[in-house]
Amino acid sequence: MNKNLFTFILMIVAAGTIYGQNGTLIAFVNGEAEIDKAFVTDTWPSIQKMALEYKLDPKLQNVEEGVPGAIRITPQLVFQNEYGRSFYVSRYTELDRLKIFLRSVRSTAKIAASNNKSNILIRPLGKSRTTLPLKLTKLTGEVPVGLDHEEFVDKAIKSFKSGFKKFQDGSIDFEPADRAYYVDLHPYISNDGKVYISFEVYSQFNCVVPVISYINDPMVGPFEEYDRVFSALGRRVETLIINYSNSVKNGDGFTPITDQPAVSWTELGLNIQSKQSSTASYKIAALEVDWENPQALDELTPLIQFNFQPPLDSYAGEAMALEGFMSWKSGF
Numbered sequence: 001m002n003k004n005l006f007t008f009i010l011m012i013v014a015a016g017t018i019y020g021q022n023g024t025l026i027a028f029v030n031g032e033a034e035i036d037k038a039f040v041t042d043t044w045p046s047i048q049k050m051a052l053e054y055k056l057d058p059k060l061q062n063v064e065e066g067v068p069g070a071i072r073i074t075p076q077l078v079f080q081n082e083y084g085r086s087f088y089v090s091r092y093t094e095l096d097r098l099k100i101f102l103r104s105v106r107s108t109a110k111i112a113a114s115n116n117k118s119n120i121l122i123r124p125l126g127k128s129r130t131t132l133p134l135k136l137t138k139l140t141g142e143v144p145v146g147l148d149h150e151e152f153v154d155k156a157i158k159s160f161k162s163g164f165k166k167f168q169d170g171s172i173d174f175e176p177a178d179r180a181y182y183v184d185l186h187p188y189i190s191n192d193g194k195v196y197i198s199f200e201v202y203s204q205f206n207c208v209v210p211v212i213s214y215i216n217d218p219m220v221g222p223f224e225e226y227d228r229v230f231s232a233l234g235r236r237v238e239t240l241i242i243n244y245s246n247s248v249k250n251g252d253g254f255t256p257i258t259d260q261p262a263v264s265w266t267e268l269g270l271n272i273q274s275k276q277s278s279t280a281s282y283k284i285a286a287l288e289v290d291w292e293n294p295q296a297l298d299e300l301t302p303l304i305q306f307n308f309q310p311p312l313d314s315y316a317g318e319a320m321a322l323e324g325f326m327s328w329k330s331g332f
Contacts, residue, residue, distance in 0.1 A: 023081030023106060025051040026059045026270065028067065030074045033255035038248040039075040043093055047077070050095065054102050061270075066263030068270075072127040072177035073254040082273050084109025085265075087176035091205050091251030103318065115174040121167040126256030130245065131180045132167055134160070141189035141196075144223075152226075159227040160185065163234020166242065179254065180204040181211070181241055185233075187226075188218075195223040197233055201241060203252050211252065212240050 027044060029036040044060065051058035056079075063074055070087075071078075077088035079102060086105040090097045121132040136153055161169060172178070182202040189195055197219045201212035219236065221229035247253045265271055 022055060022057065023079060024057045024059055024270070025102070026061050026078045026080070028061050028063055028071050028074050028076040028078065030255045030260075031062045031064060033074065035246075035248050035253045035255050036074050039092060042249075043075075046095055047092075047098065050099060050102070054106070056102070059270075061268065063257060063260045066261045066268060067257055068265050068268070069262060070175075070177065072129070072175075072257050073179070074257070075254070076177060079105050080270065080272055081106065083107065085272060086110040089176050091203075093249075093251030094205075100318070116171065117174055118171040119169060120172065121161060121164060122170045122172055123167040125166075126258035128254065128256035129172060129178045130167075130241075131172060131174065131178065132183055132241070133180060134183050134185065136160075136185045136187070139187050139189065142191045142193075143189055155227055156185075156187070156230045159230035160234045160237075163231040163236075164238045165235075167238060179245075179252070181245075182207070183237060186215075186218075189223050193223050194220055195226045195229055196220050197229060199233065199237060201237065201244075205252065211244055211250070212237075 025047070027039075027047065029040060031037070031040075040060070048058040063071065075092050077092060077098070079086045079088065083105075086101075086109050088098060088101050090101070092098070117131060117133070121134070123130045123132075134157060136157060139147075139149065139152060161167075174180070182204070184200045184202070186198045186200075187195055188198075198215045199212075199218075200210040200215065202209075203211050219229055219233040221232070244250070245253055
């Protein structure tokens with residue numbers, strides 16, 4: 001056999017048979033809620049335009065008409081086509097991320113993955129759930145000689161959690177409609193025996209830029225009463241997070257589903273159409289020595305895409321270029 005080429009089965013498929021040209025982008029909203037009203041007025045027109053550019057059917061669905069069980073908050077964006085149904089898990093105000101989401105889920109639905117969290121603060125509100133993972137950094141400054149650090153961490157975290165009234169300790173199987181804020185606590189002991197606790201809160205959608213920062217405005221109290229100081233800080237952080245999550249403009253805010261009637265996707269006319277049968281054809285071809293990089297089927301469909309499992313499923317991307325080589329043994 002010629003070393004410079006070998007035969008193989010080449011599958012030629014029309015672009016439209018792999019990547020459905022159609023799909024539906026659904027925005028579930030509560031027409032009575034201020035956050036949702038702002039979304040419909042300020043953000044939905046741009047999302048609607050983007051959907052049409054992607055040859056999708058944009059649909060605004062009011063939950064007062066009924067809501068599937070998987071929808072726990074509004075606004076909630078959901079994409080569906082013959083390949084499945086995918087929840088958009090990010091800020092609805094970040095259109096660049098929405099664009100990446102649409103480019104990736106047109107060809108394959110996001111796969112649900114188990115993400116169990118235990119010993120974590122949880123706030124149930126209606127059918128929604130918000131969690132608060134905590135991180136306590138190492139105690140710095142004038143640390144007393146002989147201090148049991150593990151005992152300090154355990155007591156500090158318990159005291160901090162005790163300050164919460166609407167969040168309670170528990171376990172959760174984190175799902176796409178759940179939300180999380182990450183709380184970082186930074187304790188420091190001054191030379192006059194006071195403990196200073198600065199803190200930052202991060203949205204699950206951005207682990208770099210905090211949504212709440214009190215680095216320069218810490219909670220202060222005598223170190224010998226640090227349990228009381230941490231408890232007071234818990235009350236303060238809870239109030240700040242609740243106020244932030246009620247914000248109309250930030251993209252993290254939401255309205256919980258409460259007593260709206262439960263209906264199926266089919267009852268809303270949102271059942272998934274069965275996947276079209278492939279019109280693939282086959283032929284024998286020869287693979288030449290000189291290769292060319294494959295190209296995306298169209299400008300809206302990435303050649304190679306990737307995303308992450310929860311809790312990082314708001315992050316995704318695509319490869320913009322590809323290179324490689326193939327070698328085989330002599331005599332092949």
